[in-house]
Amino acid sequence: MQYKILLIDDDSDDRLFFRDAVEKISTGDVSSITLDDGHILVSTLAESSTGRPNIIFTDINMPGMSGWEVLSMLKGHDTYKKIPVVMYSTSQNAGEVTKAKELGALCFFNKPRDFRDLQNALKEVVQHLQAGTINQLCENSTIFT
Structure with missing residues (x-):
C-alpha cells in the first residue's frame, strides 16, 4: 500500500527538510506532498491525481490561513474530517497542545532541528499507518504530544 x-x-526550508526525511525513510511505500499555503489544500485534496493523504501535518503560524484555520476547516468538512491532522510547530506552549486536541488534532509535534529526529518521528507515523493504528500515534509516544 502507498x-x-x-x-x-x-517555510520552504522546513518543507524541503520534511520532504527529504520522508524520502529517506521510504522504501517506495511512502510519499510526501508539501504545500506552502492552506488556501490551496481543498483543491489539492480534491485532485484525483493527488489522492487523499493518510495524515496531514500543518504548521501553526502561517500568513493567510493559519494552521488553526486549516484544522478547523478540515474537521468541519464532511469529506476530510477523518483525516488525522498533526499540528507541527516550534511552539512549546502547553496551551497550544491543549487547543490542538480540543479542535480535533490527532496530536502536536514540535519541529525538530535534527534530521535524524524527524526521520524517527516519521518512521513512527508510517509504522502506525501500516498497522492501522494511526489514531493511537500519541498515546504512548515520547515524540508526539
Whole structure:
C-alpha cells in the first residue's frame, strides 16, 4: 500500500527538510506532498491525481490561513474530517497542545532541528499507518504530544 503524508508549511526550508526525511525513510511505500499555503489544500485534496493523504501535518503560524484555520476547516468538512491532522510547530506552549486536541488534532509535534529526529518521528507515523493504528500515534509516544 502507498502512504501519503501531506505537510502545509510556509517555510520552504522546513518543507524541503520534511520532504527529504520522508524520502529517506521510504522504501517506495511512502510519499510526501508539501504545500506552502492552506488556501490551496481543498483543491489539492480534491485532485484525483493527488489522492487523499493518510495524515496531514500543518504548521501553526502561517500568513493567510493559519494552521488553526486549516484544522478547523478540515474537521468541519464532511469529506476530510477523518483525516488525522498533526499540528507541527516550534511552539512549546502547553496551551497550544491543549487547543490542538480540543479542535480535533490527532496530536502536536514540535519541529525538530535534527534530521535524524524527524526521520524517527516519521518512521513512527508510517509504522502506525501500516498497522492501522494511526489514531493511537500519541498515546504512548515520547515524540508526539
